[in-house]
Amino acid sequence: MMRIVIALGGNALLRRGEPLTAENQRDNVRLAARQIARIATGNELVIAHGNGPQVGLLALQGAAYKEVATYPLDVLGAQTEGMIGYLIEQELGNLLPYEVPFATILTQVEVDPHDPAFQHPTKPIGPVYEKEEAERLAKERGWNIAPDGDKFRRVVASPRPKHIFEIRPIKWLLERGAIVICAGGGGIPTCYDANHNLIGVEAVIDKDLCSALLAQELAADMLIVATDVDAAYVDWGSPNKRAIAQAHPDELERLGFASGSMGPKVQAAIEFARQTGKDAVIGSLSDIQAILEERGAGTRVSTAESGIRYRVPTGG
Secondary structure (H helix, E strand, O other): OOEEEEEEOHHHOOOOOOOOOHHHHHHHHHHHHHHHHOOOOOOEEEEEEOOHHHHHHHHHHHHHOOOOOOOOHHHHHHHHHHHHHHHHHHHHHOOOOOOOOEEEOOOEEEOOOOOHHHHOOOEEEEEEEOHHHHHHHHHHHOOEEEEEOOEEEEEEEOOOOOEEOOHHHHHHHHHOOOEEEOOHHHOEEEEEOOOOOEEEOOEOOOHHHHHHHHHHHOOOOEEEEEEOOOOOEEOOOOOOOEEEEEEOHHHHHHHOOOOOOHHHHHHHHHHHHHHHOOEEEEEEHHHHHHHHOOOOOOEEEOOOOOOEEEOOOOOO
16 A cells, blocks of 8 residues: 555646636546546545636635625635535545545645745736736735736745644544545645734745645655646757656756746655655656556656656657
8 A cells, every 4th residue: 555645737627728617627627536546446645736726716706896805815725625625525436435535624834934935926826917907906905916928917925835734634534544635726825923823824835845745744655746748858848858757856956947837846756755765756647557556657756766767759
C-alpha cells in the first residue's frame, strides 16, 4: 500500500476556453475520477486541487450584489473547497465500492504575514478590466492591479505555505481508509494577528507548493502533480522540445522554468523529493496508473539517480 498525494491541475475542473458552468465542471471531474479510481484500490489517496476560476466566478457574482461588499478571498476559498470537494466525492463515489468512505476537509494553511510576497503581489485573480475601471477599483478597494495583455487584472500576494492546521484529522481519516480531498486552491490562507488570533488573509497560496507541503507532512510515498501535458519539457513550444523522463532535483532546478503554470509544479516536485527522498512525478492525469507502476510516464523527480534523462521520441 502506498500513501499518494495527487495535485489536480485546473484542467481537471475546466478545460481551456470552456464556460464555467456547473455541468462543465462536473463533466471534467467525472473524467478525472475515472483515472483516479484506477489506483484507489490498495492505496491511501489524498486529493488536492485548483480553484482559481471558481473563486473568480464567486467574486464576480458577489460584486453583482451591491447591498454588501464582496466576500474576502479566504471565505471564497472555503466556499470553493466545499463545492469542488462535493463534486469529487460524488463522482468518485459513483465508481468505487459503497464501503469506501470520502471526506472533504476545509483546510486552513498558515502563511507568514511578513512574507516578501506581500510587498510584491503577482498572482492575478478575477476578471480583466479596462485601465480606467481597473484604476478606479484599485483606488476604491485598495487593490493592486497589473497589466494582463491589453487589459488589467487585480493581483494579490502568493506567500509560501508554512503549516497545514488540519493535518491531524487528515491523517486520522487516511488511517481509517477514507479518501481525503483537502488543501483546495492551496488551502485557505491564514495567519496569526498581534493577539495570536488566527485570521484570514487576502492572498492566494500556490496549489502545487501547498500539495508538496501536504505530502511532506503526511509522510506520503509519492506526490503526483497531474496536469494537461504528459511531462515537463525543455524548449517547450519549439521544434526542439524534449520531454524529461527523470531528473535529480538539483539538475532540474538548474534548468529554470517559467513562473507560470509549469514553474510551481517543478518547484513542488523538487521540494518534495529533496525533503523526503521519495519520488514526485509531473504528468498527465490520463497516465496516472502508468506513473504509479513506473512504466515511463511523466517526469520523475528523484534523488535516486544523478543527472537528467530525456524521453526518446517515438514514431515519426
